[in-house]
Amino acid sequence: MLYEKTTNIEVRKYNRNTIYRFIYNSKKTSKQEIAKNLGVSLPTIAQHLKTLSEEGLISEDGEFKSTGGRKAKAIVCVKDSRISAGLDITQNHISIVLVDLGGNILKNIRIEKHFENSDEYYKNVAGILCEFIENSEFRNSKILGVGISIPGIISSDKKEIIDSHVLHIKNTRCEELIKHIPYECIFCNDANAAGKAELWNEDSEKNIIYLSLSNSVGGSIYYNEKMYLGDNERAGEFGHMVIMPNGKQCYCGQKGCVDAYCSAKVLSDSTKGKLSEFFTLLNNSNKEQVEIWKDYINKLAIVINNLRMAFDCNIILGGYVGAYLDEHIDEVKNSISKYNTFEIDIKYLRVCHYKLESSAVGAALLHIEDFIKQI
Ligand SMILES: [Zn+2]
Missing domain, CATH: 3.30.420.40 (ATPase, nucleotide binding domain)
Structure with missing residues (x-):
């Protein structure tokens, strides 16, 4: 809700910011719609729209279809x-x-x-x-x-x-x-x-675990849309959770870390470092890659299940491997369901939106x- 008729600079700034965010989140809106949703008078809105427009932050983009009276001008954010x-x-x-x-x-x-x-x-x-x-x-x-x-x-x-x-x-x-x-x-x-990139365009998600499966495994924890860093800024170092006592050597010096089983290298080592080639061969049911993949998603399933148990929120698979997972997400979900204690449907898991950078x-x-x- 906006405050009106005050000279307080803070309040003016708050109102201006709220109006900008409303336009940002609406993609396309009108003065009338802003007034209706934020409960503020048209002249106050017009004032803020004028300065936002002068700064190049918003612009007019055509008109909405008339619903009887005058056609409302469409307002958009100038994203670039x-x-x-x-x-x-x-x-x-x-x-x-x-x-x-x-x-x-x-x-x-x-x-x-x-x-x-x-x-x-x-x-x-x-x-x-x-x-x-x-x-x-x-x-x-x-x-x-x-x-x-x-x-x-x-x-x-x-x-x-x-x-x-x-x-x-x-x-x-x-x-x-x-x-x-x-x-x-x-x-x-x-x-x-x-x-952060994954959360940016997600209105519905407040808490997420991002599991990054690149040449090293890492992750991040977002609680109430805020990064949770831990007491030593090391929260989300999922790559060094131990899943196999005395298991494979990890680059950190320990044995059996998630990284040793779930980094992208585990896959791309079979294709001279080329992950795209690994997935091409896997999609062609090449025996070697099918075997590696089976083992990989078995370990990945343990990690995902443990994260779900610890955090009880949506989990996003990203990093180099995440970029290829659209076609394979059901296999990963099937693999997880065998560890399942509370839920059969793995709706909480999704693949990253950003496939690149x-x-x-x-x-x-x-x-x-x-x-x-x-x-
Ligand atoms: Zn390690």
């Missing part, structure tokens, strides 16, 4: 009025995305580049990022900043990478990584970023989230 960049740094490549206010990928690139904790590497990555933005048709757009996702644990003040087993760095100041980047940067753990998108969304908050 601001743009955010996402940079995903992994052991062997970097990905860059440009994302609009709606979380849509406008442009993306993935480059093979082996990570090095050196100034030369960081300078090089900054150069690629700037060139990508400069050479895009969005070079004159207002860039909100760069979100950077890292396969590692970031300190709560976002100033330090505490530990990244994958990149082999510890206690590294974030400012070292970004001193050549001329935009405002925010850091985020890669799985947390991917989880979800971590980079989620990192970019951090700037967008902040921007929308202050509109």
